[in-house]
Structures are given as structure tokens and as C-alpha cells.
Amino acid sequence: MKLTIGNIRITDIVLGEQSAVTGSTLKVNVKELEALILEDERIASVCFDVAKPGESTRITPVKDVIEPRTKVEGPGGMFPGVVSKVATVGSGRTHVLKGMAVVTCGKIVGFQEGIIDMSGPGAEYTPFSQTVNLVLNFAPVEGLAAHDYEHALRMAGLKSAVYLGDLAKDVKPDEEIVYEFAPMAKGIEKYPGLPRVGYVQMLQSQGLLHDTYVYGVDMKQSLTTMICPTEVFDGAIISGNCVSACDKNTTYHHQNSPVVEDLFARHGVDLNFAGMIITNENVYLADKERSSDWTAKLVAMLDLDGVIISQEGFGNPDTDLIMNCKKIEALGVPTVIITDEYAGRDGTSQSLADVDAAANAVVTGGNANEVITLPKMDKVIGSLEYVDVIAGGFENNTNADGSITVEIQAIIGATNELGFNKMSAR
Amino acid sequence: MVKEVERAGIPVAHICTVTPISMTVGANRIVPAIAIPHPLGNPKVSMEEEKVLRRKIVETALDALTTEVDGQTIFEVK
Numbered sequence: 001m002k003l004t005i006g007n008i009r010i011t012d013i014v015l016g017e018q019s020a021v022t023g024s025t026l027k028v029n030v031k032e033l034e035a036l037i038l039e040d041e042r043i044a045s046v047c048f049d050v051a052k053p054g055e056s057t058r059i060t061p062v063k064d065v066i067e068p069r070t071k072v073e074g075p076g077g078m079f080p081g082v083v084s085k086v087a088t089v090g091s092g093r094t095h096v097l098k099g100m101a102v103v104t105c106g107k108i109v110g111f112q113e114g115i116i117d118m119s120g121p122g123a124e125y126t127p128f129s130q131t132v133n134l135v136l137n138f139a140p141v142e143g144l145a146a147h148d149y150e151h152a153l154r155m156a157g158l159k160s161a162v163y164l165g166d167l168a169k170d171v172k173p174d175e176e177i178v179y180e181f182a183p184m185a186k187g188i189e190k191y192p193g194l195p196r197v198g199y200v201q202m203l204q205s206q207g208l209l210h211d212t213y214v215y216g217v218d219m220k221q222s223l224t225t226m227i228c229p230t231e232v233f234d235g236a237i238i239s240g241n242c243v244s245a246c247d248k249n250t251t252y253h254h255q256n257s258p259v260v261e262d263l264f265a266r267h268g269v270d271l272n273f274a275g276m277i278i279t280n281e282n283v284y285l286a287d288k289e290r291s292s293d294w295t296a297k298l299v300a301m302l303d304l305d306g307v308i309i310s311q312e313g314f315g316n317p318d319t320d321l322i323m324n325c326k327k328i329e330a331l332g333v334p335t336v337i338i339t340d341e342y343a344g345r346d347g348t349s350q351s352l353a354d355v356d357a358a359a360n361a362v363v364t365g366g367n368a369n370e371v372i373t374l375p376k377m378d379k380v381i382g383s384l385e386y387v388d389v390i391a392g393g394f395e396n397n398t399n400a401d402g403s404i405t406v407e408i409q410a411i412i413g414a415t416n417e418l419g420f421n422k423m424s425a426r
Numbered sequence: 427m428v429k430e431v432e433r434a435g436i437p438v439a440h441i442c443t444v445t446p447i448s449m450t451v452g453a454n455r456i457v458p459a460i461a462i463p464h465p466l467g468n469p470k471v472s473m474e475e476e477k478v479l480r481r482k483i484v485e486t487a488l489d490a491l492t493t494e495v496d497g498q499t500i501f502e503v504k
Contacts, residue, residue, distance in 0.1 A: 208463055283462035285443055316462050319444045354447050 001091040002180040003230040006072070006173030007098040013050045013132050021167050026097060028134065028164070036163055037136070042144055042152035047137040049381045051103070051118050053130050056378035058122075061113035061386045062412050063104045063150075063241045064157050065128055065250040068097040068165035071234065078165060079235040081216025083158050089234035090181075095168040101131040101252055102164065104157040105382040106138035109150045110209050112391045114245020114412040115374070122374040125414040127421065128252075135381045136160060150209050150241055158238065158251070179230050179264050184302070187272050195305040196274035199229070199259055200295055200328070202320055204243050204312040205280035211240030212249075212312070214278060220287075224279035224294035226302075229260045237278070243313045244391045246368045246414035247340050258419045259310055259338070275302045279324065281317040292323035299328050310338040311417045314368070318353040329358040340365035340415035345407070365415035366423040368392070369407050376402030428453045439487040441465060445500055455490040456500045457483060 011024040019029040030048050037046045051057045071077050074092015077084025103116065116128045123129035136157060140149040182190060203212035205220035212219045214227070214237050227236060237254040260276065267273040279295045282288060299307055307328050311321045321337055328335050337359055341351035347367050384404070387393050392410030399405060408414040413421055428438045429452055440453040443465055448456045459465035466480050482503050490501040 206462070283443065284460075285445060285458060288444070316444050316447070319446050322446070354444075354450050 001228050001230050002178065003074070003091055003233060004093045005177045005179065005233060006093060006095045007175045007177070008095060008168050008171050009174045010097045010100040010132060013100060013134050015048055015050060019164075019167055021097070021171050026100060026164065026167070033160060033163060036159060037156045040152050040156060042141055042148055043156060044139045044141045046139075046156070049135045049137060051116070051133040051135055051381060053118060053132070055118045056120075057118040057381060058374070058377040058379070058384075059103055059105055059116040059118075059133065059135055059381045060384065061105065061108050061382060061390055062116055062245070063109065063113055063153060064239050065252040065412065066102040066104075066157050066161040067252045067255045068100070068102060068161045068168070069235065069255065070095050070162070070165035070168050072169055076234065078162050079158050079238060082213060082238060083155075083162050086215060088231070089236055090228050090231035094234055095165070095171065095173060097165060097168055099131060101128055101133050102157055102161045103128065103133045103135045104138065104153050105135050106153065107140060107383075108386045108390070109146050109153070110242040111389050112210075112242045112244050112248070113386070114248075114390065115387070115406070115410050116412050117374055117377065120375050120377070121372060122411055125372070125408055125411045125421070125423070127413050134164070137382055147209060154238075154241055179233065181228050181230055181273070184274070187274055191268055191272040194268070194270065194272040196303060197263065197271040197306045197308070198275040198277060198299060198302055198304040199263060200277045200279060200299070200307055200309040200324055201257075201259070202279055202281055202309065202311050202317065202324065203237065204240070204249070204317070206283050206313070206316070209240060209242035210313065213238050213240060219278070219280045220282050222280060224277060224291045224298060226298060227276050227278050229264070229273065229276040232257050232260055244368070244409050245412045246392065246409045247313055247365065247417050248412075249312050249416070249418060250412065253413070253416060253418055253420050256420070259308055263308070274304055279320075281313065281320045283316070288320050288323060292320060292327050295324050296327035296331060299333055300331055304333055307333055307335045308338065309335055314340065314342050315353055322352070322354040322356045322359060326356050326358045334361070336361040336363060338363045338365070338417050338419055340417050341367045342369055343367045345369050345371055363419065365417050365419065365421055366408070368409040368415045371405060372408055373399070373403050373405045437491050439490040439501070441483060441487055449498055452498070454495055454498055455493070456498065457487045457490055458500065458503060459483065
């Protein structure tokens, strides 16, 4: 499958009466977008705000971050099986509003939502301090159950991103990138000397709002399967929102998967990107065993020479990670795992809940328990009411000067396990 | 907690869902539970069936406590 991504650089968002992309400015007809969102009777109201890099602005509690994209050519539409009808995406042409994001925010759903600071020390930890953000701040109707509210705001965020992305259909992109994924036999024929490297992406599927959807399928109800890596660029995988902020893969992370992008960048150079496997992180031990058995089986069937495994979340998914690693290594196929750590505030505790000697090549996104004080910001989008209850927060964590102290766990994307962050150590 | 209680000379049966983690942390008597969000229950079955299930898990744990082990042992619930 061949997919051309056309990036349209966006440096400003203006709220007004007309929706259009003019140069590098995105204009948003607020009334029209509001009407689209309020079609869902579960949402009582929505406020729009724009947050720009460098501003003294804090956005919280953030649920998801989404990049507006649109299908220009080729089958299917954005977020297939969820917003668009089910049809295989990942080929043709897709336009992207690059440099901006839709951020969903508002009354808390669970406790695993996060903070985005647009400046100051917290901004260093989140990639979304560098994007111009259109923030949708929701209020649910009274008495709405948490799972219904989560679904309503998930859909509202995705629909808004599609509405904005569609404005890019006829715009000439500033840059184009072509991704091509060859069928197995052709790949071997074309790159006979190169190692066949695959990617195993573990998707959060613990339930109780910790979910990921693939073409609309709740991943906890799926067996481990394969996906064409170009499909992720068209929104085939979306976030179900409620994972700890630092290591939740937002929909934006899925749309911009750094592992997929980097494997494509080296495809045909020093490796042959030979396949992508998606698996889940379920709460039954039998599911964990079955899914990791299946992962290893697909690795064998694809005849891979090396595998990168990425995790989402922490705690019991550490076992899924180690099972995947052990079972693939047992085939004689080397693995590298990408994870993050919960090593305590001083960093001296065991980093993962499960370990094995087979996991001898590890990339870490950092220690989520590291503590940071975030200075008071001039503007708050959303509410500071929850900064003590979100994961990474704690009681009485607002200081006299208005600053808040949190573990970096509370910051969106801080220890991302796809490597979509800048923290590093040697 | 399992290890600290055992250090005080009291045997412990660890009921847990993810038995590999229990093995990693060093529990000696391990009883598999149902699922992480509901270790001792199952919302998919009736209340009556659930009670039977719960009793079986607890009885297995009690049996485990009185069984001599010479290494880490998983006691499957019958």
C-alpha cells in the first residue's frame, strides 16, 4: 500500500465566523462546529479556546489530542469504523493540518487525565506545548454515566478533527512524504540482504475506560492481528482516553507513530520493514497468555529477524510486555522493548512490575514518578479542580504561590512509550 | 507484603490474577484469581455461581496455606 501524506503547515488558529485554511492560518466557524458537537445530546455545552506555544496557559484535565487529517484520494475516510464508514484506509493521499491539534478537555471522566502547559518547565515534557491547540472544553448533561460521557467526548473530538481536516482537501501541501509498504514476497525480492524487522504495538485494553479502538473494534475483544503500517496514518487506531497521562497514546500519537515513521525512514536502507502486529493488554491471565502466544506465532509466520515491541500504560501490562518479549526471544528473534518506568520518586525502586532476562534491550521513556513543580499560569483552560486527583497528583499539591507539584505522570505524553518525547539518559 | 508477612513466620497464600508478577516478586503459595478489576468475583455470571466461585478460590487458598511447599507453587482453583 502506498500513501502520500501532504502536510499543510498551520501556525495560527483564529476563531470566527468562517471555516477555512488561509495560508498557514486555520479559521474556525465556532457556531458551525458547536452545532456539530451539540448534535450529541449527551453534551450540554462546549467552549472553544486557542492555546499557543509560549503562552502562560495550562490546559487540564486533558482527555485526548487529535490531529486533523482528511482523505483526499483512496478508499475510506478518517477514523474508519468510528467516524467514517468501515473501509480499508492507508493508501492514496491524505492531507494533514500540521503544527496544530484538537485537545479535548472538560469535567473529569476518570482520574487518568492530564496537564498540558504551553510554557515553563512543564512544557518541556509534553509535545503539545509545541502545537497550536484548539481546545474543546466540554460539559456533559447532568447525571451522565462516566462511560457515556467518555464516549460522547471521544466522538466529539474525532468529529471536530474530521470537520477541520476536511478544510485541507483542496489546499496545496507545504511538504509531501510517501510511505510504501510492500507485500511479503515483494519485500524479500526487493531487499534480499536486509534484515526483516517488525513492529509489535501493544494497545491498552484493560477496560473500565482504558481502551483502544481499531476500525471501531474494542481491542480487548480482538485476538492479536496484523495491520498495514500506513493505516495508522489514517486514524485506524484511536485512543479510548483513560490511561495515565504520561504514557497514554493519544490519538495524535497513533496518527504520528514515531516507531512506524522511523521504520519507514530506514526501510530499504538498512532494514526491511516487514510487518506490524497489534496486540492487546487484557485483564485476564488467559488473555495475556493467548495474546502473547499469538504475537510470537505471527512473528514466526512473518519470518522476522528482529522485533520492536512498544507498551502502553504500566503495571499489569508490564506482564504482557515481558510475555511478548520472552516468547519472541524464545524463537531466536531479538527484541527491543519500549516502555517507561515507575521507579519511585527517588528512582530506586524496581522500574517494571515484571522482569525477565530476555528483556535485555530496553528503551525507556523515563521515570513517571519524577516530581516537578509547575508554576502558576496566567490562564487556565478547563479547571484546576482535579490536579490533586488525577494520576500523578496528590492531596494538597497546590502551593501558596499558586504553583502545583505533581509527578510527571500527570503531564500528557511525558514518558510516552512510542518514543514521542525528548527525555533521554545514558 | 507477602514477603514481609512470611518473614515474620506466617505462611501466606497470594490470590492474584497476574501470577507471573507474583512469581517475580517471590510469593511461595500462589492462587490464580479471576481478573485484575475483579479478582474474587465475576460480573459475567449469576450471583449464585459467583458465590460458588468465590468459595472455591478461598478454599484453595486455605488448602495452600496448610500445604508444605519446597519452592514457588501455583495452586490451580478446581
